[in-house]
Amino acid sequence: MATDKELSDFLKSVEKRAFKRTVYAVRSDDSALDIVQDAMIKLAEKYADRPAAELPLIFQRILSNATMDWFRREKVRNALMSNMSDFDGAEPDGDFDLLETLHAVEGSLGAESASDAVSRAQILRLIDAQVAELPGRQREAFLLRYWEEFDVAETALVMGCSEGSVKTHCSRAVQALAKALRAKGITP
Amino acid sequence: MTASSRSTDRPAVEARLALRLAGSLNVTTGSLPPEVNERLRFAREQALARARDARRVAAAGAHSTVGMSASGALLLGSYRPWLQRAAAFLPLLLLLAGLMLIQQWQLREQVLAAADIDSLLLADALPPTAYSDPGFAEFLRSDPQP
Numbered sequence: 001m002a003t004d005k006e007l008s009d010f011l012k013s014v015e016k017r018a019f020k021r022t023v024y025a026v027r028s029d030d031s032a033l034d035i036v037q038d039a040m041i042k043l044a045e046k047y048a049d050r051p052a053a054e055l056p057l058i059f060q061r062i063l064s065n066a067t068m069d070w071f072r073r074e075k076v077r078n079a080l081m082s083n084m085s086d087f088d089g090a091e092p093d094g095d096f097d098l099l100e101t102l103h104a105v106e107g108s109l110g111a112e113s114a115s116d117a118v119s120r121a122q123i124l125r126l127i128d129a130q131v132a133e134l135p136g137r138q139r140e141a142f143l144l145r146y147w148e149e150f151d152v153a154e155t156a157l158v159m160g161c162s163e164g165s166v167k168t169h170c171s172r173a174v175q176a177l178a179k180a181l182r183a184k185g186i187t188p
Numbered sequence: 189m190t191a192s193s194r195s196t197d198r199p200a201v202e203a204r205l206a207l208r209l210a211g212s213l214n215v216t217t218g219s220l221p222p223e224v225n226e227r228l229r230f231a232r233e234q235a236l237a238r239a240r241d242a243r244r245v246a247a248a249g250a251h252s253t254v255g256m257s258a259s260g261a262l263l264l265g266s267y268r269p270w271l272q273r274a275a276a277f278l279p280l281l282l283l284l285a286g287l288m289l290i291q292q293w294q295l296r297e298q299v300l301a302a303a304d305i306d307s308l309l310l311a312d313a314l315p316p317t318a319y320s321d322p323g324f325a326e327f328l329r330s331d332p333q334p
Contacts, residue, residue: 008236015228020217029224037231044239049246098198102205127209128216146203146210174206 006052024132025067039063060158101178104186130180141169
């Protein structure tokens with residue numbers, strides 16, 4: 001059973017990422033805060049007796065479900081519905097060189113001078129914006145797999161899809177981000 | 189780098205790039221507005237308070253089960269939720285039983301009252317048919333002879 005401290009530490013460690021992930025999905029700070037709060041309370045009420053090691057997976061699942069519930073409510077109210085399509089975006093370009101983009105990103109983010117710091121901040125904002133622009137399922141897979149650092153099986157469990165789908169979503173997300181960054185001039 | 193080695197390394201490069209991009213999100217997430225941080229802190233505290241309540245309720249439930257005798261726990265322990273649910277319907281059942289009892293009692297009172305009237309009519313010297321005789325009704329309305 002997770003102790004109060006373990007639960008508190010876990011929530012503290014995850015709350016900002018959870019908020020950001022939800023903002024990407026619902027595009028509203030207030031709604032995202034409500035959703036994260038609901039997810040936290042549900043975790044605390046229903047699963048506080050579970051071992052601390054199980055909390056991350058359970059919390060992400062609750063958060064995903066709470067976000068889906070929000071979309072359902074919004075749909076009922078005829079509000080703006082974000083694109084949650086599975087297979088949006090172009091097919092990955094086989095000749096596209098990810099290594100070049102990786103070097104460009106590593107070079108840009110590793111910069112140290114004052115002018116480089118400004119450009120670094122711009123690149124961070126750009127990456128943030130491009131992640132927000134990803135199709136919903138791709139973004140969710142990308143964030144769970146590489147930001148929350150879940151493995152493929154855990155990501156599939158949270159998303160309620162197959163491991164193959166997770167790999168496809170992640171790959172497409174990375175391709176799309178790399179392509180978008182190159183289009184914005186992030187090159188080695 | 190050859191085309192074949194590129195295709196072999198592709199998943200690794202993709203993963204490295206993904207981790208680098210995801211890592212950069214930590215930087216932007218670290219600088220959230222203070223009001224957002226405050227609301228997240230409030231949400232966390234609310235959640236922790238609920239967790240404490242849930243634990244307290246669970247502990248109280250466990251304690252009440254432990255408080256029973258061994259045979260009582262054996263007998264009632266596993267049926268406790270069922271009994272609790274059944275107990276919720278007990279007042280309703282009592283109310284229905286009471287209403288049925290009152291109805292039966294009133295019916296019995298009516299029957300007894302009718303029986304009393306019938307027995308008085310039959311025991312009287314005046315035959316019951318006299319009450320349907322118009323002449324007798326007129327006799328009753330008329331003034332008694334001086």
